[in-house]
Amino acid sequence: MFPGADARIAAGLAAEAESAGWDGFFVWEPVWGVDAWMALAAAAMTTSTIRLGTMLTPLPRRRPWELAGQTATLDNLSGGRAILSVGLGAVHEGWTAFETDPGRRVRAELLDEGLDVLTGLWVGQPFSYQGRHFAVRPTSFAVPPPPVQQPRIPIWVVGGWPRPRSMRRAARWDGWLPNFLPPAAHPTPETLAEAVGWLRDERAARGQDLTGYEVVWEGRTPLDDPAAAAAAVAPWAAAGATWWLEADWTQSGDAGAVTEACRRRLRAGPPVPTA
Numbered sequence: 001m002f003p004g005a006d007a008r009i010a011a012g013l014a015a016e017a018e019s020a021g022w023d024g025f026f027v028w029e030p031v032w033g034v035d036a037w038m039a040l041a042a043a044a045m046t047t048s049t050i051r052l053g054t055m056l057t058p059l060p061r062r063r064p065w066e067l068a069g070q071t072a073t074l075d076n077l078s079g080g081r082a083i084l085s086v087g088l089g090a091v092h093e094g095w096t097a098f099e100t101d102p103g104r105r106v107r108a109e110l111l112d113e114g115l116d117v118l119t120g121l122w123v124g125q126p127f128s129y130q131g132r133h134f135a136v137r138p139t140s141f142a143v144p145p146p147p148v149q150q151p152r153i154p155i156w157v158v159g160g161w162p163r164p165r166s167m168r169r170a171a172r173w174d175g176w177l178p179n180f181l182p183p184a185a186h187p188t189p190e191t192l193a194e195a196v197g198w199l200r201d202e203r204a205a206r207g208q209d210l211t212g213y214e215v216v217w218e219g220r221t222p223l224d225d226p227a228a229a230a231a232a233v234a235p236w237a238a239a240g241a242t243w244w245l246e247a248d249w250t251q252s253g254d255a256g257a258v259t260e261a262c263r264r265r266l267r268a269g270p271p272v273p274t275a
Helices: 007-019 036-046 064-078 104-123 164-172 189-205 226-239 255-267
Strands: 024-027 051-054 082-087 155-161 175-180 214-219 243-246
Touching: 007 024, 007 036, 007 255, 024 036, 024 082, 024 243, 036 051, 036 064, 064 082, 064 104, 082 104, 082 175, 104 155, 155 164, 155 189, 164 175, 164 189, 175 189, 189 214, 189 226, 214 226, 226 243
Parallel strands: 024 051, 051 082, 082 155, 155 175, 175 214, 214 243
Antiparallel strands: none
């Protein structure tokens, strides 16, 4: 996870991450700032295998047809390597300086409808949709090509454990980005395993299993001690996490220092739990 804000640097770091054996490279998406999808497009041009995505896209504040075009463009440009991570979005000054927060309930409605519109447009035309917030009519005007990945670009969704409605949203799609709420606000591997078991049962009730479903855990590991890094990751992998997102959100200040810290960590290689 690159916490910086420079598209050229992101493209270079993505190439270094690929060379060092990492599986994915992610950037954050601001309301106003360096455009995440342009940074990922630049990264697609410097890489050939690593997955590319946001962490994360606040879909309730996006026009889903615009995001559908951006994500499909990246997926085509990269040869099918895009990942879309979405959530309600954390309300902060960088958001409210430009837009009024409609409230959590409305943002949840916008997230669900936005996902419906987004995935419908990925399938192609004719597509129509009528919701409370979005209405889409079929169109033949400049229809873009669909994503390379079928049936869709993987969608990872924030789910708040143990809230059933939030978790059902995450279970519906392709991956879970954990957010733990009271009484599980301080998660342990055992808490994660409990939630993964709930997801397994929920998807089974839908006629699905966890094959190909991703559980993404976020944390920090030491760059100079591979054994300690592997030991830090292992309990979460055993609990059901399928991705470890190496993320240091404490980095701030000089952009060069942030970039160099990221470069040192990615060059050390990913933490790999021992069998």
